[in-house]
Amino acid sequence: MTRIYDEDLAGGLATRAIHAGQRPDEVSGAIMTPLYLTSTYVQESIGVNKGYEYARGKNPTRQALERNVATLEGGRHGFAFSSGMGCLDSIMKLFRAGDHIVCAENVYGGTFRLFDRILRHLGLSFSYVDTSDPQRVAEAMTPATRALLVETPTNPLMRLTDLRAMSDIAKRHQALLIVDNTFATPVFQRPLELGADIVWHSTTKYINGHSDMIGGLAVVLEDDLADRLQFILNAAGAVPGPFDAWLALRGTKTLPLRMKQHDINGRAVANFLLGRLGEERVIYPGLAHHPHHELAKQQMSAFGGMMTLELGSIDNARRFLERVRVFSLAESLGGVESLTNHPYSMTHGSVPADVKQAMGLTDGMVRLSCGIEDTEDLIADLEQALEGL
Numbered sequence: 001m002t003r004i005y006d007e008d009l010a011g012g013l014a015t016r017a018i019h020a021g022q023r024p025d026e027v028s029g030a031i032m033t034p035l036y037l038t039s040t041y042v043q044e045s046i047g048v049n050k051g052y053e054y055a056r057g058k059n060p061t062r063q064a065l066e067r068n069v070a071t072l073e074g075g076r077h078g079f080a081f082s083s084g085m086g087c088l089d090s091i092m093k094l095f096r097a098g099d100h101i102v103c104a105e106n107v108y109g110g111t112f113r114l115f116d117r118i119l120r121h122l123g124l125s126f127s128y129v130d131t132s133d134p135q136r137v138a139e140a141m142t143p144a145t146r147a148l149l150v151e152t153p154t155n156p157l158m159r160l161t162d163l164r165a166m167s168d169i170a171k172r173h174q175a176l177l178i179v180d181n182t183f184a185t186p187v188f189q190r191p192l193e194l195g196a197d198i199v200w201h202s203t204t205k206y207i208n209g210h211s212d213m214i215g216g217l218a219v220v221l222e223d224d225l226a227d228r229l230q231f232i233l234n235a236a237g238a239v240p241g242p243f244d245a246w247l248a249l250r251g252t253k254t255l256p257l258r259m260k261q262h263d264i265n266g267r268a269v270a271n272f273l274l275g276r277l278g279e280e281r282v283i284y285p286g287l288a289h290h291p292h293h294e295l296a297k298q299q300m301s302a303f304g305g306m307m308t309l310e311l312g313s314i315d316n317a318r319r320f321l322e323r324v325r326v327f328s329l330a331e332s333l334g335g336v337e338s339l340t341n342h343p344y345s346m347t348h349g350s351v352p353a354d355v356k357q358a359m360g361l362t363d364g365m366v367r368l369s370c371g372i373e374d375t376e377d378l379i380a381d382l383e384q385a386l387e388g389l
């Protein structure tokens with residue numbers, strides 16, 4: 001477990017992103033956190049060591065990243081994992097057979113797959129509900145419910161969930177509120193401040209931001225919960241290698257700066273597409289017609305670079321995806337480079353067709369992750385790609 005240093009809470013978000021969790025190296029004064037490539041640590045005597053015994057439990061490079069992201073989320077303890085899914089799988093080990101979890105219905109496809117294809121068979125039960133409606137969430141809670149798990153905005157339908165309302169419901173039932181904050185990042189949304197118990201990320205996406213590693217990270221405020229997560233982290237061992245932690249730590253230094261440009265590009269691209277395709281076909285929480293625009297303005301400090309377009313048919317989607325040049329057709333999101341994908345067959349390929357239909361995910365949809373290239377180049381690329389339809 002990595003508890004943050006109190007002094008890391010000083011300063012604004014950009015300052016903390018660059019400095020929190022990092023101290024000049026004691027040996028040399030190196031300003032950048034060294035890459036600790038070691039599996040074990042020499043001990044002076046039985047039980048006498050510098051707080052490090054074996055690197056599954058703790059690694060100083062990893063700890064710097066954990067402190068850094070915990071600070072950005074306004075939490076006190078961070079836990080880095082080998083992937084977003086490894087992180088969620090470890091979080092779910094807080095529960096035991098017979099426990100019931102209420103989960104948002106349009107979560108990341110891999111989250112649904114982990115629950116439906118693996119954890120369900122281990123005795124956890126799940127109810128999937130539309131968490132944009134707090135009433136439905138309240139109705140889904142049972143005496144066995146131990147957690148409420150949401151993602152906002154959702155992938156790829158960009159629906160929002162009211163985190164304060166979720167926190168009230170979870171508290172009433174003594175359930176943990178677990179929030180996937182991968183899309184918004186702590187720059188635009190801080191779930192712990194709205195009552196969440198655990199915030200987690202696929203650091204593969206915006207936190208690292210350069211599409212060159214896979215990782216996950218969870219942040220909590222409460223000490224008891226942190227002890228339990230540290231136990232799981234060490235016992236189950238889904239930890240990242242130090243180099244991936246180091247890359248993500250380099251990434252967080254520019255997170256606030258990158259998010260600003262993702263948001264500038266997101267807004268400009270959404271407005272351009274609105275003019276081209278009309279309200280029905282552009283799903284972006286920053287547009288006034290979006291059903292959760294008011295909540296987005298309240299709960300998030302900006303809207304970011306993610307959006308989904310309805311192109312009407314899989315043939316149109318295919319033509320569009322084959323024509324883009326600055327945007328690349330690829331899984332993933334949140335990197336400096338612009339990406340686009342086909343959620344129906346890619347991120348949500350493992351979700352059954354009837355479930356996709358129920359959540360409103362069609363095969364004519366394409367998702368955009370607007371990078372931080374020049375705004376005009378992104379718009380020109382989309383313009384030429386749409387001409388082909």
Ligand SMILES: *Cc1c(COP(=O)(O)O)cnc(C)c1O
Nearest residue numbers: 083084085108155182202204215
């Ligand atoms: C990618 C992603 C995940 C899974 O993370 P990995 O690092 O790919 O394991 C979870 N949630 C969201 C919202 C994601 O985009």
